[in-house]
Amino acid sequence: MSKVVKKLSEVRFLSYFRFFYSYLGSAVFIALGLSMLVALLDGIGLTMFLPLLHAVDGGTGEADGENMGSMRIVLDGMNELGLSPTLVTVLLVLLFFFFMKGIAKFALDYYRTILNQRFANIMRLGNMKLLAGLDYSEFSKAESGKIQNTFSGEIVRINTAYRSYFQMLQYLIMTGVYVALAYVANPKFAVIVAVGGLLSNLAFSRIYRITKEASRRVTKEMNNFQGFLIESVSSFKFLKATDLITRYKEKIDQSIVSVEKQQRTIGVMNGIANSIREPLVMVVVVAAILIQVTVFQESLGLIILSLLFFYRGLTSLGTMQNSYNQFLGVSGSIENMEAFTEEMKHFQEDPGTVPFSGFKKKIEVKNLNYGYDDVPVLKDMSFVINKYETIGIVGESGAGKTTLVNLLCGLLPPPTATILVDGIDLRELNKHDFRRQVGYVTQESQVFTDTVANNVSFFENPSEETELKIQQALKLAHAAEFVAMLPEGLNTQIGINGVNLSGGQRQRISIARELYREVDILILDEATSALDSQSEKLIQENIDSLAGTVTMIVIAHRLSTISKADKIVFLRADHTYEIGTFESLQKRSANFRQMVSLQTV
Numbered sequence: 001m002s003k004v005v006k007k008l009s010e011v012r013f014l015s016y017f018r019f020f021y022s023y024l025g026s027a028v029f030i031a032l033g034l035s036m037l038v039a040l041l042d043g044i045g046l047t048m049f050l051p052l053l054h055a056v057d058g059g060t061g062e063a064d065g066e067n068m069g070s071m072r073i074v075l076d077g078m079n080e081l082g083l084s085p086t087l088v089t090v091l092l093v094l095l096f097f098f099f100m101k102g103i104a105k106f107a108l109d110y111y112r113t114i115l116n117q118r119f120a121n122i123m124r125l126g127n128m129k130l131l132a133g134l135d136y137s138e139f140s141k142a143e144s145g146k147i148q149n150t151f152s153g154e155i156v157r158i159n160t161a162y163r164s165y166f167q168m169l170q171y172l173i174m175t176g177v178y179v180a181l182a183y184v185a186n187p188k189f190a191v192i193v194a195v196g197g198l199l200s201n202l203a204f205s206r207i208y209r210i211t212k213e214a215s216r217r218v219t220k221e222m223n224n225f226q227g228f229l230i231e232s233v234s235s236f237k238f239l240k241a242t243d244l245i246t247r248y249k250e251k252i253d254q255s256i257v258s259v260e261k262q263q264r265t266i267g268v269m270n271g272i273a274n275s276i277r278e279p280l281v282m283v284v285v286v287a288a289i290l291i292q293v294t295v296f297q298e299s300l301g302l303i304i305l306s307l308l309f310f311y312r313g314l315t316s317l318g319t320m321q322n323s324y325n326q327f328l329g330v331s332g333s334i335e336n337m338e339a340f341t342e343e344m345k346h347f348q349e350d351p352g353t354v355p356f357s358g359f360k361k362k363i364e365v366k367n368l369n370y371g372y373d374d375v376p377v378l379k380d381m382s383f384v385i386n387k388y389e390t391i392g393i394v395g396e397s398g399a400g401k402t403t404l405v406n407l408l409c410g411l412l413p414p415p416t417a418t419i420l421v422d423g424i425d426l427r428e429l430n431k432h433d434f435r436r437q438v439g440y441v442t443q444e445s446q447v448f449t450d451t452v453a454n455n456v457s458f459f460e461n462p463s464e465e466t467e468l469k470i471q472q473a474l475k476l477a478h479a480a481e482f483v484a485m486l487p488e489g490l491n492t493q494i495g496i497n498g499v500n501l502s503g504g505q506r507q508r509i510s511i512a513r514e515l516y517r518e519v520d521i522l523i524l525d526e527a528t529s530a531l532d533s534q535s536e537k538l539i540q541e542n543i544d545s546l547a548g549t550v551t552m553i554v555i556a557h558r559l560s561t562i563s564k565a566d567k568i569v570f571l572r573a574d575h576t577y578e579i580g581t582f583e584s585l586q587k588r589s590a591n592f593r594q595m596v597s598l599q600t601v
């Protein structure tokens with residue numbers, strides 16, 4: 001089945017089908033099958049009108065099938081079933097088919113609603129999986145607005161696209177069924193109307209093109225808009241305090257206006273498509289009747305049934321055209337989503353296969369070289385971190401401290417086997433296992449819009465035991481005191497990005513979270529930079545007290561933070577480095593001495 005779908009999808013219009021099929025599988029065929037059933041039942045019901053007319057017209061109360069052309073097969077069928085085509089039977093059969101159609105239509109609508117929801121969820125779940133598995137270095141190049149928009153607004157738009165697309169397919173099938181029935185009823189008339197219908201379709205091609213282009217632009221502008229929005233929320237304080245928010249708002253306003261403009265174009269196109277549909281249908285029908293009557297001299301009676309089918313067929317065609325135009329109005333989102341998921345799939349991280357059950361002995365860095373886009377940052381670096389040691393990483397801004405730490409925690413994979421954890425190439429280790437043992441307090445404290453307790457336990461189920469652990473972690477991070485003073489203690493909401501807390505308090509909460517996790521390796525990136533000297537001193541003491549129970553890698557600008565470290569990796573801007581204790585580096589490195597002399601240690 002999927003091979004057939006692939007082959008068909010080489011046609012652009014059908015390539016969208018492959019997109020939906022890739023998420024919903026053969027369920028889409030069930031929906032299409034139901035559409036066909038609805039059209040067939042409706043068509044058969046309609047054929048009953050002719051024997052009905054005939055029965056009434058003949059005054060016999062019984063239809064004999066004369067003038068029904070090939071459709072007399074329906075009457076033959078009734079006869080075979082032992083149903084004599086009296087007025088009452090024909091009426092009952094007509095009712096029967098329309099009831100059956102009602103049931104099939106209900107099943108179709110219900111199934112489509114379920115599929116619609118399933119479709120949105122499959123997309124959301126799939127995208128979340130791809131995002132979680134994304135390689136960190138690729139993530140750092142991504143646009144946050146695009147991710148945000150693709151995950152929220154675009155999914156809504158694609159859901160609309162899905163509805164319109166399948167509505168279009170449903171009406172396409174219906175049109176096909178009606179045209180086929182019309183052809184069986186009156187072939188000549190059918191051919192004239194079909195040609196007319198196809199010609200009328202040409203009028204729509206320009207509308208389709210304009211709508212599609214506008215849809216693409218909406219997606220692009222929405223990506224920009226979301227990006228601006230995220231940045232204006234995260235940088236609100238700065239933008240507000242400097243009134244740069246006024247200028248930033250102008251950028252956001254422009255993208256809002258541009259989206260509106262494109263959506264207006266889509267609206268106008270949909271309006272035109274809607275309003276010219278009916279007149280066009282009528283032009284085709286009137287022309288076909290005139291040709292039938294004047295050129296082929298057929299009686300009107302002969303074309304009534306065919307006309308009935310055609311009127312329905314052409315109405316279906318019109319609805320199909322409108323659905324298609326509505327679909328095109330949001331189809332830009334499908335292209336965006338396809339490109340986005342392809343990109344994310346391409347940049348998935350290798351999860352690693354070797355299980356990791358805990359850090360046992362040492363991390364060895366052996367001749368590590370690393371750079372970005374061929375620009376070297378770390379050159380031929382070698383050192384060892386033994387279990388429970390504290391390693392300080394210092395150096396000028398841009399010397400590569402964060403890069404080194406990202407390599408050590410497996411966020412950036414080194415090109416060759418140059419980082420070994422307990423003798424195993426870090427790239428081979430199961431990343432989930434390994435990272436569960438890594439705590440990371442980043443430069444910008446990571447806090448989440450929830451309570452203090454949830455920020456520390458990271459949403460672990462509340463229990464007495466959990467609370468006790470939270471309190472211990474807060475104490476170690478020197479945060480217990482200020483948390484106790486908060487209006488609702490542990491259950492206080494900390495606000496968006498922790499706005500209700502001071503910078504130092506946010507940092508202490510972040511430290512408490514990593515201590516709560518009881519990891520083997522704790523990375524602190526400038527972790528005490530936002531603290532006042534009293535708090536820093538206290539945390540420093542707590543960190544020192546952790547020495548010997550956890551392996552710590554500490555990036556520090558303030559040398560006091562790492563004066564007691566077992567080893568210090570001192571990085572220079574020219575990619576050279578030195579390793580030693582604070583004292584030994586002070587003795588042998590002029591650069592290090594200079595750095596120390598600039599600070600009061």
Ligand SMILES: Nc1ncnc2c1ncn2[C@@H]1O[C@H](COP(=O)(O)OP(=O)(O)OP(=O)(O)O)[C@@H](O)[C@H]1O
Nearest residue numbers: 140372373377395396397398399400401402403404
């Ligand atoms: N994703 C990236 N792509 C390209 N270059 C990068 C990337 N990340 C960092 N760099 C570059 O690598 C060098 C080292 O950066 P890194 O962030 O590791 O330095 P750092 O010592 O931690 O600096 P700071 O103390 O200012 O935080 C810098 O020149 C930086 O511009």
